[in-house]
Amino acid sequence: MNRPFREGKAIMEQSLLTPGEVAQMLGISSSTLRRWSTRFAEFLSSGAGHSVGGSSSHTHRRYTQEDVAVLRIIRDMLSQGFTYEHVLNSLSLRSEARGTSGGGLATLQEETAASPALTLFTNAMHTIADGQQLLLNSQQASRELLNVVIQDNFLLKEENARLRERMMRLEQELSENRRRAEARIEMLERRLERLESAEKEPPVQPVRRTRKGWLARLLGL
Secondary structure (H helix, E strand, O other), X not given: OHHHHHHHHHHHHHHOEXXXXXXXXXXXXXXXXXXXXXXXXXXXXXXXXXXXXXOOOOOEOOEOHHHHHHHHHHHHHHHOOOOHHHHHHHHHHHHHHHHHHOOOOOOHHHHHHHOHHHHHHXXXXXXXXXXXXXXXXXXXXXXXXXXXXXXXXXXXXXXXXHHHHHHHHHHHHHHHHHHHHHHHHHHHHHHHHHXXXXXXXXXXXXXXOOOOOXXXXXXXX
């Protein structure tokens, strides 16, 4: 009675995979495998979802082929840009579907690849993720453009302030030059008037004095 049980247990233990083997098969790190095993423990076997071997810190997880299939789906969905919530929802739907139809998650990967509905759902989610990424890129480009516009407006304000100061200085210089020109014109006009007045006055005839003869002096003339 005990021999068949021991043989069955030995065969089962031989079919289990270590974390290092699973990580190598999936092409992920051991820390990533531990994180996924904890996050998605409800969809894995008890040996994969929880460490075995007691409370020691050196305990190890053991994975079945079904666990590997589930972990491969998790890896593929995350690599396509899906979030942990999307993966959890997808695994929950598949688990409920398998629960109503019977059987476990052993053929989950094959059914996922062959299911048109799930493929359509995956493509739709991927399209949504791409659209969200495009929206984020567009928002980032808009923010960068807005920053450029703000910077340009700031530079334009500074340039306008400098132009206003320069125009004020030019107006002051023009006003001063105009005042000087008007004063000079007024001075020239006064000088011209004086010259014209001098030309209109008759010349003063000089008084000619003649010498009186002895007869004029005698007569008192």
